[in-house]
Amino acid sequence: MIKEIRSYNRIEQYDEETTTILAENYKSIIANLGENVNREGLQKTPERAAKAMQYLTHGYGLDPLEILKSALFTEDHKQMIVVKDIEVYSMCEHHMLPFFGKAHVAYIPNGKIVGLSKIPRIVDAFARRMQVQERLTDEIKNCIQDALEPLGVAVVIEAQHMCMCMRGIQKQNSVTTTSSFNGAFEKNKTRKEFISLVSNKLS
Known part of the structure; x- marks a missing residue:
């Protein structure tokens, strides 16, 4: 999950364990869709997608109240x-x-x-x-x-x-x-x- 500082400003730091787990899952998804996960354009896609998903859901780490x-x-x-x-x-x-x-x-x-x-x-x-x-x-x-x-x-x-x-x-x-x-x-x-x-x- 993306870490937040106390002033609630987002910083680009991602939990390494979460990123690794998500990236492996994305790699499996891409492969099961019939793509070659080893071709140049997709080699780093699982990690990028893992970080993107953490950012898109970083509200879980915030307390709106x-x-x-x-x-x-x-x-x-x-x-x-x-x-x-x-x-x-x-x-x-x-x-x-x-x-x-x-x-x-x-x-x-x-x-x-x-x-x-x-x-x-x-x-x-x-x-x-x-x-x-x-x-x-x-x-x-x-x-x-x-x-x-x-x-x-x-x-x-x-x-x-x-x-x-x-x-x-x-x-x-x-x-x-x-x-x-x-x-x-x-x-x-x-x-x-x-x-x-x-x-x-x-x-």
Whole structure:
């Protein structure tokens, strides 16, 4: 697993034992697909794939709740705070193919705010795991709720899934949108305000 320093900045260090085990498995997979693992272009592919997979799933080594708690501030602000167009890259747990898109996150403070950079960080921490989009949406919302205890949280994710574009039904332009709301955002007026603020990015 990729090691993380306490400031949550990723560093390019990989566990040697994990890399070796994964590389051997990738080598077997490539061979069983009918390829020659010894030809020039594939000789280092198992190791590269092993490191890539560790990076794509490095969210397992992060604690999203602690990331948020590391930058909480007392502030008497009662209006909606929105962070939109957060890039999302994740791995579908059903076919181990990527899905990617944008997340839009909002909360209404109740005496505490969080450093704005921490919201994209927790989105990434949850996304860099084996996921389904529905659970990812809920996990982001629940983490913000647990850390800040705000008046409400709203999360919308829109993403394209390679398991739909590259295989199966093969619909290249399909976009999946998921949402999760609680507290004040369960009221239609508040929810509409949030949607209007990000509507230029939502279909």
